[in-house]
Amino acid sequence: MSYSGGGIMTPSQDSEVTPTRTKDREDVALAAHGDVRAFARLYGAHSTRIFNLARRMTSSETAVDITQDIFLRAWEKLATFRGESAFGTWLHRLAVNVILARRSTLRTEQKRFSDEEGIMDTLPARPVRSDLGMDFERAMERLPEGAKTVFVLYDVEGYQHEEIGEMLGISSGTSKAQLHRARMILRKHLTR
Amino acid sequence: MQDPWIERLSEYVDEELSRPDREALEQHLLRCTECSSAVEDLMAVRERARNLPEASVPAELWSRIESSIATGRLRSVPSQEARPERAKESGRERTGRLSLSLPQLVAACLAVALLSGAGVFALMKLSGRASRIGPTVAQAPPSGAAREGATQAQAPSRQGAEEPRSIAASNATVPATGSGAVNTTRTEATPHEEAIAELRKALARERDRLDPATVRALESNLAIIDLAIDQAKRALAADPANTYVKEHLAETMRRKVELLQRATLLASTANSEGTR
Amino acid sequence: MLAAALALLVLLASFVPQPWAWAACPTPPDAARIAGLVAAYSDDEDHDAEDDDEYGNTIPQPDTTIVVRPGVALEIENFGGEISVKTWDKDAIKIAADHSLRDKVIIERTGSAIRLKVKSRRFVPAVIRYRITAPRWMKLELSGVNTDIDIEDARGEVRAETVQGDITLKGGVGFASLSSIQGEITVTGVRGRIEASSVNQGVRLVNVVGAIFAESVNGGIVIENAESDSVEASTVNGPVTFEGLVSDTGYYRFATHNGCIDVAMPEKSNATVSLSTFSGGIDSSFPVTLKKIKSRRFQTTLGSGRAKFELESFQGTIFLRRPQEARQGCDSDDEKDKDEKDGKTKVESGDQDDR
Numbered sequence: 001m002s003y004s005g006g007g008i009m010t011p012s013q014d015s016e017v018t019p020t021r022t023k024d025r026e027d028v029a030l031a032a033h034g035d036v037r038a039f040a041r042l043y044g045a046h047s048t049r050i051f052n053l054a055r056r057m058t059s060s061e062t063a064v065d066i067t068q069d070i071f072l073r074a075w076e077k078l079a080t081f082r083g084e085s086a087f088g089t090w091l092h093r094l095a096v097n098v099i100l101a102r103r104s105t106l107r108t109e110q111k112r113f114s115d116e117e118g119i120m121d122t123l124p125a126r127p128v129r130s131d132l133g134m135d136f137e138r139a140m141e142r143l144p145e146g147a148k149t150v151f152v153l154y155d156v157e158g159y160q161h162e163e164i165g166e167m168l169g170i171s172s173g174t175s176k177a178q179l180h181r182a183r184m185i186l187r188k189h190l191t192r
Numbered sequence: 193m194q195d196p197w198i199e200r201l202s203e204y205v206d207e208e209l210s211r212p213d214r215e216a217l218e219q220h221l222l223r224c225t226e227c228s229s230a231v232e233d234l235m236a237v238r239e240r241a242r243n244l245p246e247a248s249v250p251a252e253l254w255s256r257i258e259s260s261i262a263t264g265r266l267r268s269v270p271s272q273e274a275r276p277e278r279a280k281e282s283g284r285e286r287t288g289r290l291s292l293s294l295p296q297l298v299a300a301c302l303a304v305a306l307l308s309g310a311g312v313f314a315l316m317k318l319s320g321r322a323s324r325i326g327p328t329v330a331q332a333p334p335s336g337a338a339r340e341g342a343t344q345a346q347a348p349s350r351q352g353a354e355e356p357r358s359i360a361a362s363n364a365t366v367p368a369t370g371s372g373a374v375n376t377t378r379t380e381a382t383p384h385e386e387a388i389a390e391l392r393k394a395l396a397r398e399r400d401r402l403d404p405a406t407v408r409a410l411e412s413n414l415a416i417i418d419l420a421i422d423q424a425k426r427a428l429a430a431d432p433a434n435t436y437v438k439e440h441l442a443e444t445m446r447r448k449v450e451l452l453q454r455a456t457l458l459a460s461t462a463n464s465e466g467t468r
Numbered sequence: 469m470l471a472a473a474l475a476l477l478v479l480l481a482s483f484v485p486q487p488w489a490w491a492a493c494p495t496p497p498d499a500a501r502i503a504g505l506v507a508a509y510s511d512d513e514d515h516d517a518e519d520d521d522e523y524g525n526t527i528p529q530p531d532t533t534i535v536v537r538p539g540v541a542l543e544i545e546n547f548g549g550e551i552s553v554k555t556w557d558k559d560a561i562k563i564a565a566d567h568s569l570r571d572k573v574i575i576e577r578t579g580s581a582i583r584l585k586v587k588s589r590r591f592v593p594a595v596i597r598y599r600i601t602a603p604r605w606m607k608l609e610l611s612g613v614n615t616d617i618d619i620e621d622a623r624g625e626v627r628a629e630t631v632q633g634d635i636t637l638k639g640g641v642g643f644a645s646l647s648s649i650q651g652e653i654t655v656t657g658v659r660g661r662i663e664a665s666s667v668n669q670g671v672r673l674v675n676v677v678g679a680i681f682a683e684s685v686n687g688g689i690v691i692e693n694a695e696s697d698s699v700e701a702s703t704v705n706g707p708v709t710f711e712g713l714v715s716d717t718g719y720y721r722f723a724t725h726n727g728c729i730d731v732a733m734p735e736k737s738n739a740t741v742s743l744s745t746f747s748g749g750i751d752s753s754f755p756v757t758l759k760k761i762k763s764r765r766f767q768t769t770l771g772s773g774r775a776k777f778e779l780e781s782f783q784g785t786i787f788l789r790r791p792q793e794a795r796q797g798c799d800s801d802d803e804k805d806k807d808e809k810d811g812k813t814k815v816e817s818g819d820q821d822d823r
């Protein structure tokens with residue numbers, strides 16, 4: 001497969017970031033020179049989104065620590081932000097990288113999926129609505145890691161399969177399969 | 193038994209199917225109630241995903257980030273070419289750095305560092321500060337010949353002789369011998385050096401659980417890093433405005449902390465592998 | 469010099485573990501945990517109480533094949549020996565293990581993983597050579613103290629960790645995190661995100677497509693034929709060399725303290741290259757305009773300057789060259805060793821007749 005080499009990864013749901021774009025630019029320039037208050041403004045504008053990304057890709061317990069790591073890393077790397085994309089996009093991408101890299105230290109989390117997921121998988125294909133008593137978000141948290149990652153990045157955060165493939169080092173075909181798997185598991189937890 | 197179209201339903205819902213595939217699937221949907229029910233559900237899942245409630249960020253998170261930045265500010269200190277008011281502001285923050293909360297911050301970071309990954313990041317930020325301080329216990333080599341291009345064979349023996357002293361006297365100031373390039377003495381230890389000393393003590397306690405070859409490898413690599421740190425410090429003393437050297441020193445300190453942390457974790461888990 | 473040697477000897481002597489220290493180690497909690505979990509042997513009937521004593525004559529495990537459903541991971545904790553994993557298309561895992569009669573491989577099954585552990589004689593670490601054929605999708609979490617790890621064509625996530633033991637990853641797709649203290653890390657022909665770190669040896673990545681993060685302390689980093697838009701390679705004592713595609717949106721960082729850096733850069737690249745060195749030099753095989761932007765930091769811009777390169781060597785030379793040109797002087801250590809191992813010599817065409 002040849003390397004495409006072009007194009008910046010942009011989540012399609014960029015609209016919420018666009019209104020703050022100009023202001024972000026100024027704050028980024030200030031923060032890159034050491035202005036913590038400017039960085040605080042950037043934090044204020046983007047922390048909710050990043051925190052929720054971390055929470056959905058990992059869990060509520062670890063989201064705070066990871067969000068801290070993400071912003072500290074962003075602070076360190078501000079000088080490398082070239083301003084070609086929106087700051088929010090760059091930050092989001094950085095966040096995904098930090099979350100993926102951090103997962104090696106969160107091994108204990110994976111043990112949680114041991115039997116629950118097995119139970120989910122052997123249920124008949126016909127969806128069982130809320131009979132298991134687990135709500136949608138709890139079910140999301142319990143998805144197998146690969147499926148959860150792709151689901152969050154695609155359905156929640158709006159990345160495309162090619163972008164997800166690049167970020168995770170998988171093919172877009174695998175990304176589609178994981179997404180489908182996640183959705184098929186989650187359909188049993190739709191509440192009406 | 194398994195309907196092959198089911199696996200492609202998500203692609204259909206996301207409009208990723210080629211036209212002939214889409215038309216074929218739509219034909220199939222007319223006959224397959226299980227599939228069309230699944231399509232409904234998949235769209236509902238997607239809709240739920242797009243409308244998830246957002247949790248709010250805990251209020252105290254920013255102050256944690258801010259204090260990590262404040263104690264590890266080194267990398268983002270503006271160069272002298274920057275606007276004067278910026279430089280002055282950071283200068284003020286620099287001289288006002290040693291507040292009473294720092295040792296507590298170090299202790300807290302250290303505790304977290306040894307237990308989880310999160311604090312490591314804060315700890316690594318702390319390592320950046322040390323470049324402003326004089327020499328640590330890692331000594332400048334007494335002979336100038338050994339200074340640059342020092343081989344790895346020399347490094348362990350030189351550093352090795354110093355190490356027992358470094359563990360016992362973690363906060364002592366030892367003036368540079370010989371080279372005389374840097375002669376400042378510290379009045380108090382930096383958080384970075386305290387952290388390193390703590391990690392070293394922890395490592396010393398657990399060390400006998402590791403096999404000697406591994407211990408030697410770890411020690412010699414720590415010595416390699418120490419030599420690099422020492423060289424960077426002396427370079428910085430000779431050229432204080434050098435941003436590259438500042439950043440390089442901070443990164444090398446971070447490597448040392450990382451290696452110590454790795455070694456300590458390794459030592460403390462060593463008895464659970466192999467021998468039972 | 470003598471004093472230093474003596475100091476080193478004294479230091480080393482203090483590290484030798486006393487025999488009684490082994491006995492002082494507490495009973496590992498694993499014993500209780502194993503009892504509580506499902507433990508499967510390939511021939512359950514042969515396993516009875518008599519086999520459990522220290523010098524019991526347990527029969528070496530014949531090959532075991534276990535059917536697994538997608539999503540199950542493989543976890544191995546080994547002490548000495550080897551772990552070799554190849555893959556196939558079946559949804560089953562074949563486990564073969566060579567070991568002495570007195571060691572036992574324990575296979576634990578949970579809903580999400582197959583775990584291989586070792587039960588060995590007290591005070592004597594086990595040496596097990598695992599030969600595994602696993603489903604291509606299987607996630608691998610392998611660790612060993614004194615174990616070489618070899619993985620081929622894995623398509624699931626790979627995490628491998630050793631203290632002493634080389635790690636080799638060949639072919640395959642996906643995320644891989646490989647780390648060793650004393651071992652060398654080699655990755656070839658992989659598509660995915662690679663994080664590789666060795667402390668005392670080098671890291672070598674050839675034909676990798678995907679993000680690269682490589683680190684060492686006392687070893688060189690060699691990256692050949694990479695296709696990536698994110699490469700970070702750094703070491704303290706050793707060279708860093710890079711050959712690969714330069715993506716317009718890429719970020720490439722190569723850093724060392726004591727070593728040279730050699731980067732092959734097509735002249736038509738669009739890159740802003742920042743070069744920093746304290747006491748080293750900069751050597752370029754093609755004309756570049758170096759602009760001094762700070763003390764000891766230079767910058768040159770090629771093309772539209774979109775990609776970002778950071779080349780930093782504290783006291784080594786930074787080499788920039790065209791990809792087809794030979795290296796000027798930054799030979800990575802393992803390249804030299806490799807040539808020696810292959811018996812390669814620089815042979816004039818005339819000499820070949822003598823062979």
